[in-house]
Amino acid sequence: MTHADGMDVLMLSRLQFAFTIAFHYIYPPLSIGLGLLLVVVEGWWLQTRNPLYHQMARFWTKVFALTFAIGVATGIVMEFEFGTNWATYSRYVGDVFGSALAAEGIFAFFLESGFLAVVLFGWEKVGPRLHFFATCMVALGAHFSAIWIVVANSWMQTPAGFHIVGEGLAARAEITDFWAMVFNPSSMDRLAHTLVGAWQAGAWLMVSVGAWYLLHRRHREFALASVKIGLGVAAVAALLSLVTGDASARGVARNQPAKLAAFEGLWQTAPQAPLHLFGWVDETHGCTHGPEVTGLLSWLAYGDSGRPVTGLEAIPPTDRPPVNATFQLFHLMVAVGCALIGLAGWAGIALVAGTAGAIAPAPVAADLRGTRSADCQPGRLVGGGGGRQPWIVYGLLRTSNALSPWSRPTRWRPR
Amino acid sequence: MIMFMVVYLLLFAVFVFLLNDKIRHGPDDGDLQPAGKWALGFRANGGAK
Numbered sequence: 001m002t003h004a005d006g007m008d009v010l011m012l013s014r015l016q017f018a019f020t021i022a023f024h025y026i027y028p029p030l031s032i033g034l035g036l037l038l039v040v041v042e043g044w045w046l047q048t049r050n051p052l053y054h055q056m057a058r059f060w061t062k063v064f065a066l067t068f069a070i071g072v073a074t075g076i077v078m079e080f081e082f083g084t085n086w087a088t089y090s091r092y093v094g095d096v097f098g099s100a101l102a103a104e105g106i107f108a109f110f111l112e113s114g115f116l117a118v119v120l121f122g123w124e125k126v127g128p129r130l131h132f133f134a135t136c137m138v139a140l141g142a143h144f145s146a147i148w149i150v151v152a153n154s155w156m157q158t159p160a161g162f163h164i165v166g167e168g169l170a171a172r173a174e175i176t177d178f179w180a181m182v183f184n185p186s187s188m189d190r191l192a193h194t195l196v197g198a199w200q201a202g203a204w205l206m207v208s209v210g211a212w213y214l215l216h217r218r219h220r221e222f223a224l225a226s227v228k229i230g231l232g233v234a235a236v237a238a239l240l241s242l243v244t245g246d247a248s249a250r251g252v253a254r255n256q257p258a259k260l261a262a263f264e265g266l267w268q269t270a271p272q273a274p275l276h277l278f279g280w281v282d283e284t285h286g287c288t289h290g291p292e293v294t295g296l297l298s299w300l301a302y303g304d305s306g307r308p309v310t311g312l313e314a315i316p317p318t319d320r321p322p323v324n325a326t327f328q329l330f331h332l333m334v335a336v337g338c339a340l341i342g343l344a345g346w347a348g349i350a351l352v353a354g355t356a357g358a359i360a361p362a363p364v365a366a367d368l369r370g371t372r373s374a375d376c377q378p379g380r381l382v383g384g385g386g387g388r389q390p391w392i393v394y395g396l397l398r399t400s401n402a403l404s405p406w407s408r409p410t411r412w413r414p415r
Numbered sequence: 416m417i418m419f420m421v422v423y424l425l426l427f428a429v430f431v432f433l434l435n436d437k438i439r440h441g442p443d444d445g446d447l448q449p450a451g452k453w454a455l456g457f458r459a460n461g462g463a464k
Contacts, residue, residue: 016416023423051447051448052447054446054447054449055443055444055446055447056442058442059443059446062437063434063437066433066434066437070426070430074423128449209438213441219441219442222442
């Protein structure tokens with residue numbers, strides 16, 4: 001991939017897209033999570049008429065608007081990159097993604113951005129119930145947006161409901177069954193895992209800001225309410241992440257054995273497949289160093305510790321993903337997810353204990369670790385995308401063949 | 416490529432600056448009491464419980 005005289009256009013294009021999408025993907029999960037929390041807070045205000053919740057709704061609406069605006073701005077760049085860097089890929093998947101992305105634009109983005117104007121500028125101009133309806137539509141739009149994008153991305157992992165038309169560079173996929181495309185083998189598992197991750201990101205942001213106010217002894221009532229509501233949503237979502245993550249990993253075992261083998265640094269296909277808690281993959285010698293639990297991977301993947309799991313040695317080297325990078329990012333994602341479950345439990349106990357002294361350590365930790373939930377999202381994204389390599393559409397189109405035709409022979413030299 | 420990174424750095428700086436500014440400013444005390452026709456409904460409902 002790299003050369004002594006510099007990086008080729010493929011690597012540069014991949015680096016640029018990885019950077020662009022990782023940066024973009026900080027914001028949509030925050031919007032989705034905060035959208036849900038806005039519904040909770042404003043609904044709670046309508047129910048109780050406690051002015052504290054009105055104040056919270058207005059404050060968090062402004063933060064939501066900021067994440068939404070940056071999310072839109074950073075998302076537009078990727079649309080251009082599809083054309084400039086990945087024209088062959090765009091042509092190949094265009095007839096499949098066209099309907100999903102059009103649905104995203106019409107049913108999700110228009111819904112979200114249209115009602116956002118009412119949410120932002122409609123305070124005291126429309127009735128409280130209409131305003132709450134607009135808030136619900138914004139949250140729904142954010143969730144719909146995730147649905148269609150995850151469906152499109154999942155189709156790249158587990159293509160279904162299509163046939164191939166043409167050959168060579170002119171080959172492209174066409175939909176033969178729209179619903180088979182939507183409900184492709186990995187879409188629902190990945191959607192569930194993505195949404196609960198997004199809820200965590202928004203909830204931990206709310207907890208973090210509340211924690212910061214508590215530490216600085218400001219806006220105590222507001223801060224406590226933010227920590228309590230955020231923590232409630234974060235705790236539920238953190239536990240759901242375990243369930244949805246497990247379902248998603250079982251799907252990877254069924255549909256993408258090379259990716260699962262890279263996730264776990266598994267080389268030999270054998271019964272009692274071990275699961276590495278952490279470690280380092282030596283790709284040159286084909287082994288993984290680190291503490292392992294024998295049979296745990298077989299049990300997690302198939303519910304049977306004696307069942308063999310496909311190792312990397314059974315997969316041709318040209319079809320293997322970059323193993324160590326995928327292994328490290330996957331384990332980082334799992335570690336952050338487990339840490340957030342522990343943090344939610346610790347902070348919950350501290351809150352139930354009720355004294356300011358008991359609460360203090362939790363906000364400190366939340367302040368330090370809370371927004372890491374959003375950082376976990378790009379890790380999840382890059383780990384998932386990295387494990388799909390060397391395919392851009394799994395089993396159908398290699399990433400190296402997806403570049404724009406003009407850029408293939410070009411070599412970039414660093415100055 | 417350098418310009419690309421600079422634009423993104425600027426965008427991230429704007430986001431951090433605005434978020435930090437909003438958090439440091441905190442919630443507005445005026446938002447504790449709804450205004451306009453919301454206030455009428457609010458008072459009709461007996462204010463805060």
